[in-house]
Amino acid sequence: MLAAELLRSRIDAGIREAGFVHVQESRSCEEYVALSNALGEIVGRERIALRPGAHAYVAKPGPVPLHTDQPEVELIGWRCERQDEEDGASVLFDTQPFLERLDQELHAALRDVHLLTPPLEGGPPTMRWPLLRRTGNGEALFCSPWVRAESPVAAHVNALEKFREQLSRAIQHASTRIRMAPGDILFVDNRRVLHGRGAIAPTSRRVLQRVWIR
Numbered sequence: 001m002l003a004a005e006l007l008r009s010r011i012d013a014g015i016r017e018a019g020f021v022h023v024q025e026s027r028s029c030e031e032y033v034a035l036s037n038a039l040g041e042i043v044g045r046e047r048i049a050l051r052p053g054a055h056a057y058v059a060k061p062g063p064v065p066l067h068t069d070q071p072e073v074e075l076i077g078w079r080c081e082r083q084d085e086e087d088g089a090s091v092l093f094d095t096q097p098f099l100e101r102l103d104q105e106l107h108a109a110l111r112d113v114h115l116l117t118p119p120l121e122g123g124p125p126t127m128r129w130p131l132l133r134r135t136g137n138g139e140a141l142f143c144s145p146w147v148r149a150e151s152p153v154a155a156h157v158n159a160l161e162k163f164r165e166q167l168s169r170a171i172q173h174a175s176t177r178i179r180m181a182p183g184d185i186l187f188v189d190n191r192r193v194l195h196g197r198g199a200i201a202p203t204s205r206r207v208l209q210r211v212w213i214r
Helices: 002-018 029-039 095-102 104-110 154-174
Strands: 020-023 042-048 062-068 073-084 090-094 115-116 127-130 132-135 138-143 177-180 186-191 193-197 207-213
Touching: 002 029, 002 186, 029 042, 029 186, 042 073, 042 104, 042 132, 062 090, 062 177, 090 095, 090 154, 090 207, 104 154, 127 132, 186 193
Parallel strands: none
Antiparallel strands: 020 186, 042 207, 062 193, 073 186, 073 207, 090 177, 090 193, 115 127, 132 138
16 A cells, blocks of 8 residues: 555656656556556546557557647556557657747737537537646646637637647657556646657557546
8 A cells, every 4th residue: 555655646746747757667457547546537548559440540550649638638647558569659748848938929829729629528529628728736738730729710820820830849859758668657747748659560569558537
């Protein structure tokens, strides 16, 4: 019990400091689920692997652009069941320093930009959600390159386009790569850290067990 509490404290501290934590001690699936439950309410579980004919980025071998997941999700966890033979690294980008350097006028404009997103249970994108919003811990970001703006107002469209251009340049210079080994666990703050991966072979046997935590 003490070891589990210490690990949870370590994860909480890491999330606050860097926005993500990589647990490199091999953990069973049962331990992973128990730890996730200790961090909050699990609101989604999915096996991440390649699937022939799939439309989702994560199920196709091409690169997965950096993004956040459904905005009601606060933490995302992955446990590596099987890693790609050559790469399969997760690519992360902490947006906190980027947002702190962002032009104040653009920063303010982004608070009025709302994006469309599917609800937690899935389906069409029927929810509107702010790209930037204030929280008790600072600011929360919702941003995915395939998500369109809810409003056709030119000022909103222009602010979103400028933001995505600057973000794309920043990602090229400050992203982090984490290649998990089987049994490793990775938790990220979905309101702060973008995640994705590079391309993998169509024959890759990479499998991650993902949880959404609120």
